[in-house]
Structure formats: C-alpha cells, structure tokens
Amino acid sequence: MKIAVLGSGGWGTALALVLLENGHDVTLWSYTQEESAVLKEKGENPLLKGVPLPESLKLTADLSCVRGSGAVVLATPSFAVRTTARAAAPLLDPGAVLVSVSKGIEKDTSLTLTEAIEQEVGDAHPIVALSGPSHAEEVGRRIPTVVVSASKDRSAAEQVQDLFMNERFRVYATDDVVGVELGAALKNVIALCAGISDGMGYGDNTKAALMTRGLTEIARLGVALGGRRETFAGLSGVGDLIVTCTSMHSRNRRCGILIGKGTPTEQAVKEIGAVVEGYYAAANARTLARKVGVEMPITEAAYQVLYEGKDPRRVIVDLMTRERKHELEDSWV
16 A cells, blocks of 8 residues: 655654555655655664665655555644644545554644544544554564554554554554543653652652552543543553653653753753653643543642642652542442
8 A cells, every 4th residue: 555654753754664564655754855855865764773764665755745645644743733634635535544643632722633633634534543652763673562543433443453563563453542542642741750750869669659640540531531441551551651651762751850850841841852742741631631620630740840840849749648549439439
C-alpha cells in the first residue's frame, strides 16, 4: 500500500521504517524543505542517531504526497495535528485511513487528537489512534514493541494492525478510542511528576506512589469522559505510564528532573529541545477534571508547580497530608 507519514520527528521516522520493512510504499513528509534536506543529506534522522534511512524511503516536504495513499499517518506534535489535518484534507483519497500517532490533548479545545482530526476531515475517513509503550529510539533500533490500535470502526483498527504488525512490532485492537487517547496524553503529566521526584532526590517508593495513584486519577477522568476502566490497565494506560516514567528516553521525565533540581519550568522545557507534551496536558487535564467534577490531586499539584511556580517540596507535603482516603473508592460501601 502507498502510505504517507506526516511528520519526520523521531516517532514518525521510526514508524515509517516499520511500514517500509513491511513492504509498503512509504513517503516521509517534513514540515519544511530544510528538515527534509537534512534527512537526505545525513541519511539518518538526528533524533534517531545510528539508524540509517533506506534509499527506498521517499523524503519530501510536499504535502501532495498524500494523494493516492491508502493510509495517512499523522505524526506531528499535538499542537500541529489540526493544522496538518486541515491542510491534508482536500488532498486525501476517498476512504483513506487516517492514523493518529501523536500523544496529547489539543491545547485550546481540550479535545482528543482524533476528535480534532475528525473536525477537519469529516466522517468520510476512518480514524485510528495508535498508541502504547513505544520509544521512537527503540522502535527505530528494531527492539520488540507492543502497541494498540483504537477506532470506532473495527475494520479500520484491524487494517492498521495488518499494516504495522511484524515480528518485532505487535499491535492489538480496541474500540475504546477515548481510553487509549486519554491514557496516552495524561501519562505525560505523571511522567513529569516522576521526573520532578527523581530530580529532588526522592526514591523508588515515591515514584511508585506517583505512578500508581496517578494512574488511578487518569482512569477516573477517562471513565467520566466515556472510556473503559480496563483500558487503563492495558498497553496505552499502565504500559505507557511505566515506560514514560522510568526511561531517560522520555522528554517528560527529563524535563521533570530539571525542574526537581531547581531549573525554572520555562527554562527546563526549553532545554529539552523538543515538545514536552506533559506541560500542555497538565493544563488540559485540569480543565477537563474541573469540567466533569473529577478529583485529580496529582494533576492539580503538577499544574501548581508548572504554571504557578509552587515549590515541589511543598506540593509533596500537601499531597502526603491530604485527608484520609480508602484506596478503593467503594470500600465498605
């Protein structure tokens, strides 16, 4: 199949290589001609050092590459997903499957990314979210990885399974798009918190608590917005949370470490040199939680640190001294 991958960052490039390995005719689109020229000149993506780009991978900055494609993968940062979908919409072939692989919540609307895409392209194209514990650096090096394909359209979810699956990249399917997308976006907030904890010198106990209770509040919000609780115990929930909170591949965790060591938030985000999705997701998650009346104390604490400049050590004390709770919300009901 002819496939266009829109977005030549590390993740878009890694997925393009998976598709190419599976025998597809793949074009990797860059936002600027300069970015595409760097890939051609170096023969690799600077974000995936040591991973060669085969000559059979087509490189371009011309968005018309989507014409004739049976599938179009949107792999831009979350803030550019809508504008990219809007620009591509008139060029899409009828029935082309759109695959959203970015992780985040749209900043101004608090919509999931597939919702933003659907607003731009209408209902003529099936839309699939592909997500899970998947560092681009490892996928690019052909390290075994397992993700999930989510769509309201079963045939589209299974088609994406077929497009991507091989002996080192396994794909499960689900119809819980809301749960998959919220798990993917909100775990970045918890990864920032885990990094802040690491930066302050706290240990495994603290990080385990942040991850576990963070997952609880992510699931609480996800269910309130229409997701299924069991999805958050799966690949796009606890799986993605584990990999993002524990790895130095994670931009969110690395940014958190800087903040925990005393670097001002804006400077820390800038030093990472790429989009820190958890910074934006913290504000969106707080907005959504307040809208539906869901308690998210860790997310609220993250917002206070990231946007209000509150001392992380003070925030930890506040979290630790909250009123007593039952771990299971329906205990002794």
